[in-house]
Amino acid sequence: MSDVRVRKLQEFIKQEVSSMLMRGLKDPRIGFVTVTDVEVTGDLRQATIYVSLFGKEEEKKASLQALRHAAGHVRSELGKVLRLRYVPEISFDADTSLDYSMHIESLLHDIKKDEEQNGNHN
Template sequence: MSDVRVRKLQEFIKQEVSNMLMRGLKDPRIGFVTVTDVEVTGDLRQAMIYVSLFGSDEEKKASLQALKHAAGHVRSELGKVLRLRYTPEIAFANDTSLDYSMHIESLLNDIKKDEKNHGDA
């Protein structure tokens, strides 16, 4: 499959799922969720949708569980707008890269404060 076609499909799925999360899914367990990335296999049979979840650990877990429960609905809605022979199987995964980058930034800020305090002494 053409690499360009796969990338275009990934971006299209990312936009469509983002729109669905904003207006379409009515599950109260789904909190503040952002679609960060989509990976589609070369044969276009499977799509992994990475989401960034906000809230407490319990809220994040409930949101991810609700998204996994809604994967069939998301797939059927995508099937209506995609013009493919087969609609990819949908799976959701938590994207922790934002949490990790915030942790690294806080560590760097702590180091900067320590250097400033030791430099003043």
């Protein structure tokens, strides 16, 4: 499959799933969730939707579990708007890049603070 077609499909799925989440899936366990990325395999059979989850750790786990439970519904809704012979199998995964970047930011802040306390200004 052409890379351009795969990228367009990834962006389309990202927009559609984001729209579904904004309209609200009926599961009350789904908290504040943002679709950050979508990866579709070259044969268009599998799509992994990466989501950024907010809230306490238990809320994040519950949201991700609810999204995984709703994957079939999301796939059927996508099937109504996608013009493909086969709608990709949907899986949800947590995007931890935001948590990781916040951790790095915290470490850098601590280093800067230590340097200032020790009088090592650069």
